[in-house]
Amino acid sequence: MNLGTITVGEIFVLILLLLPLVYFFFRLITNSSKYPPLPPGPFPWPIVGNLFQIKTNTHIRLSEMAQLHGPLMSLRLGQRTVIVGSSPAAAQELLKTHDHVLSGRNVSPLIHHNKPTIYNMNLNFSSDDNYRYLRNIYTSKLFSTRALESRMKTREDKVLEMVKYIGSKNGEEDINIRDLMFVTATNILGNTLLSMDLVDFEGKGIGACVKDSVRRIAMLSLTPQLADLYPILGRWDFGNWYKKVMYIIEEELGGIWKDSLQRKRNGSNVSSDLQDFSDILIEKGFTNQQINAMIEELFTAGTDSMTLTTDSFVTELLKNQEVMRKARNEVMEKIVGKVVKETDLVHLPFLEACLKETLRLHPPAPLLLPHRAIKACDVMGYTIPKDSQIWVNIWAIGRDPEIWDDPLDFKPERFIGSKLNYKGKDFEFLPFGSGRRMCPGEAMASKTILLTVASLILNFDWFLPNINAPTEPLQVTFKVREQFLI
Numbered sequence: 298m299n300l301g302t303i304t305v306g307e308i309f310v311l312i313l314l315l316l317p318l319v320y321f322f323f324r325l326i327t328n329s330s331k332y333p334p335l336p337p338g339p340f341p342w343p344i345v346g347n348l349f350q351i352k353t354n355t356h357i358r359l360s361e362m363a364q365l366h367g368p369l370m371s372l373r374l375g376q377r378t379v380i381v382g383s384s385p386a387a388a389q390e391l392l393k394t395h396d397h398v399l400s401g402r403n404v405s406p407l408i409h410h411n412k413p414t415i416y417n418m419n420l421n422f423s424s425d426d427n428y429r430y431l432r433n434i435y436t437s438k439l440f441s442t443r444a445l446e447s448r449m450k451t452r453e454d455k456v457l458e459m460v461k462y463i464g465s466k467n468g469e470e471d472i473n474i475r476d477l478m479f480v481t482a483t484n485i486l487g488n489t490l491l492s493m494d495l496v497d498f499e500g501k502g503i504g505a506c507v508k509d510s511v512r513r514i515a516m517l518s519l520t521p522q523l524a525d526l527y528p529i530l531g532r533w534d535f536g537n538w539y540k541k542v543m544y545i546i547e548e549e550l551g552g553i554w555k556d557s558l559q560r561k562r563n564g565s566n567v568s569s570d571l572q573d574f575s576d577i578l579i580e581k582g583f584t585n586q587q588i589n590a591m592i593e594e595l596f597t598a599g600t601d602s603m604t605l606t607t608d609s610f611v612t613e614l615l616k617n618q619e620v621m622r623k624a625r626n627e628v629m630e631k632i633v634g635k636v637v638k639e640t641d642l643v644h645l646p647f648l649e650a651c652l653k654e655t656l657r658l659h660p661p662a663p664l665l666l667p668h669r670a671i672k673a674c675d676v677m678g679y680t681i682p683k684d685s686q687i688w689v690n691i692w693a694i695g696r697d698p699e700i701w702d703d704p705l706d707f708k709p710e711r712f713i714g715s716k717l718n719y720k721g722k723d724f725e726f727l728p729f730g731s732g733r734r735m736c737p738g739e740a741m742a743s744k745t746i747l748l749t750v751a752s753l754i755l756n757f758d759w760f761l762p763n764i765n766a767p768t769e770p771l772q773v774t775f776k777v778r779e780q781f782l783i
């Protein structure tokens with residue numbers, strides 16, 4: 298062969314053609330070594346791996362792939378190995394049996410390299426060492442039964458403000474429930490964390506940008522960035538991902554509460570007698586930057602998740618009139634007076650079943666948040682390499698016909714008389730996750746959402762302006778029940 302006639306382009310094509318072969322031999326060698334093999338999965342293309350197979354509707358695509366490859370699958374995203382669990386047994390292995398090694402978080406190499414304040418002061422970006430300390434502060438000072446009880450009135454007041462606002466429209470304007478719920482969730486957190494309202498129902502206020510900032514942070518976290526797919530490129534901030542994230546956290550969100558934190562330190566903020574979470578953090582000696590890192594995370598994790606779940610809940614009730622009738626009967630029968638209190642919620646088991654059914658079908662985090670293997674381990678006879686990402690497809694588990702009768706139907710009755718709960722013990726139903734990384738905001742979220750939906754049922758008759766073509770986002774007409782007009 299006359300090598301002198303081969304062009305650079307031809308060599309490149311030859312290398313590309315040979316890569317799958319090299320990869321095949323590599324898999325063969327590693328699989329036949331003393332370690333168990335990787336879990337089965339789709340063939341990964343050179344360089345990109347399976348990236349383009351799961352680009353959109355990731356949880357749905359993964360659910361289809363699991364039919365082919367089984368409940369424990371492995372994928373390649375760039376250089377990263379991703380392990381996906383799609384059955385209750387796999388979820389239990391990943392989130393319980395091996396929780397101690399699989400409960401790291403996947404921190405972007407850019408955050409790892411630059412070590413901004415969020416690196417140590419935020420559960421999602423925190424190094425493995427600091428994680429336990431932070432989580433302990435959250436669970437004891439913000440989400441404990443006592444802390445939640447001390448803020449019961451805040452949640453009741455903010456939900457009532459929403460009901461009054463909707464009532465003031467007198468059924469003459471269609472309501473975008475997502476926008477109103479976002480405001481309510483933002484102000485509940487604003488008061489719990491900083492003793493301040495951030496935004497009003499017209500979208501005005503010191504925190505008017507929160508919605509946009511939270512959505513952009515979520516988009517940036519979900520968009521795979523080159524440094525994450527190819528850690529070898531870890532120090533280059535392609536597309537300014539790191540700069541954008543840091544700007545939103547430190548300037549946009551941090552700018553909202555900067556003055557308020559300073560006033561608290563000067564002792565000139567007397568807006569409330571009740572100690573809020575930032576008062577506690579100041580007392581514990583945290584700096585404003587550190588407090589900002591924690592507060593940012595709580596807004597990001599808490600606002601959209603509660604908003605999306607309330608929106609799905611209202612939509613399902615509107616689509617399922619018989620369920621709505623039962624929920625309304627329960628609310629009208631059990632709530633004495635014009636206002637729903639959190640202490641009433643224990644008397645609304647059917648409404649709680651409706652919330653569970655909503656979360657089964659529409660979990661706002663369908664793959665949980667990615668975990669990371671701190672060390673290599675063996676799961677169900679397969680190797681999970683160190684630093685793999687771990688995803689659990691709770692969306693697929695929630696719709697599995699082997700587990701649920703008529704899985705696509707909205708049937709809250711399935712939870713009545715059943716012990717199934719979202720507390721992280723039942724691996725067929727994990728909307729808040731399970732184990733060390735389980736959502737710490739579960740009780741705050743479920744109380745707020747139930748209080749909101751019960752209050753909307755008590756005070757209004759609901760209509761879809763166009764029953765045959767529900768809009769996206771959902772617009773609802775709420776007609777005030779005269780006897781309840783606030």
Ligand code: HEM
Nearest residue numbers: 420598599602603606662665666728729730734736738742
């Ligand atoms: C319906 C509402 C909510 C749902 C369905 C939900 C669900 C989840 C899920 C699935 C995770 C990840 C679990 C894992 O990776 O294993 C999570 C994490 C988290 N959630 Fe929630 N969440 C909700 C509301 C809230 C609220 C209201 C807050 C706080 C105000 C909150 C704070 C957090 C935090 C801080 C984490 C990170 C925990 C960690 O990394 O250790 N969530 N949530």
